[in-house]
Amino acid sequence: MKTILVPTDFSKNATNALNYAAGLINQIGGELIMVHFIELPVTPLDGAMIVTPVAQLAEEYHQELTQQADTLAKQFSGNIKIKAQCRFGDLLTNLNILIKNYNIDLVVMGTKGASNVLYKLVGTNTADFIKIANCPVLAVPDKAQFTGINQIAYASDFESEESIFLQQLFAFAEPLQAEVAIINIIPERHLNIFSDNHVLREIKLQYADKKYSIAQIQEGDVLTGINEFVAETHPDVLAVSIHARSFLEDIFHKSISKSLFYQVQLPLLALPERTYWQSVFKPVTQAQNPLVK
Template identity: 25%
Template sequence: MKKILLPTDFSEQADYALKVAASLARQNNATIYLMHMLEMPSHLLSGDTNLDVPEQLLFMKIANERFEKTMQQDFMQGINVEVTVESHKAFDGITMAIRQYDIDLVVMGSSGVSGIKEMFIGSNTEKVVRTADAPVLVIKNDIENFNVSNFVFASDFTDDQKLVFEQAVDFANSFNAKLHLLFVNTPNRFVTTAAAEKKMNDFIASYDELGEHETHIYNDDTIEHGILNFSRAIDADLIGMSTHGRQGLAHFFNGSISEDLVNHALRPVITFKI
């Protein structure tokens, strides 16, 4: 993990995410790409070039002043930072930056249970979480020292999850975290305990670098509730799951489960794209 993208609107929640990004950067000797989308009028974002130059300079001046204030915070000292200002719409700018800078991890701030607000509202949340080519770590609260001791990875443990699982294992190993592999059983998709155990054991059998871990089968009324309730029960530091592009999560993850978890979980959530 050498390149971390932190999109910021300079909100309190963005600062929470930046504090976590700084902690990760310090632990991994990584660079933070701190990106702000200029709050320009919609006609400029749509390609109108008639905006007066003084107005453009004013937006840039405000952004630079905010960057200076951000960089003066104690937790940013000694961190390698590349600052970038974009005039794209939020989702487009994030997607382009991931590819342009070959980003390893995106860290985003989120507020409340209604999703990622301000520059990350509505469809931007869904698009970034579901389709980003890099893992996305969503932070909601102020975390003084980001450390992961118990990492819940929820999956249906089918073959198309293997590449995602490798990324989750690497992330867990970077913290020497205990990995809790979670299969959620629901009434609509009931699987016997014996069948679920065999599926999980067969899935992890080929992983030599799998560190400390446990497998869990948890019964609940929905997948989302199962993940949230189990994570609460063990006081997990992080919840991980896969995304499946615009089709939602593979197999047992249906519809909007990824963004629902991001919206409702008070704990940090990391998603990995299949």
């Protein structure tokens, strides 16, 4: 993990995510890239579509990015490498392209809203991007501060090809020397020992040299089981896999107003099923997506 990308809209939540990412990159080394996307406003005039000039606005945004970068560099005594960019276009359309072009290892984004990090994600750019991201995304709650990452809890349903996600997870954990706690919540109404034993055996064979533990917990429902594990062990980050059968999708479509899930300020690491190094994207020319600075 050498390059971290932080999209920002200069909001309080985005700035907090930027500070968290700076602390992370200060610990592991590498490069931090800040980016602000400028959506080009289009105004109809006599039936024609005219793009409103944005050069001055783009320059102002870039100056603000540069000021934030300078502030962070001073805060960490010049020990972190930071770049600041503005790009034209919307975030959801263009962020994956930028990730691939710059070989990004991790995207860090802020969350906002209620007292619950998953509730915060619903309906936000962070939630929308997590569903289509081509690299791991760390969603940082608005009050979370980076104080080191020593333990990562990874919630798995053991119903998918785990190696896809574990490779990404250990790539995140190893530079931090963090231990991974793999947790599998088994609903009381469902128990498939044969399938689970197969997955456990594969994990032990492939990752014998990694720092991890495995816990299988029988509980009435997945959310309750994860919530109890988090409350008891106090991990620094919770990781989840994003795939067609991801329990995270169920959470997005459930009412969780009565749940105590994630009332702690716990960052969420979302691991995609398909990363950009496994995919082929059509390159975008500078004319299609010009770089301002």
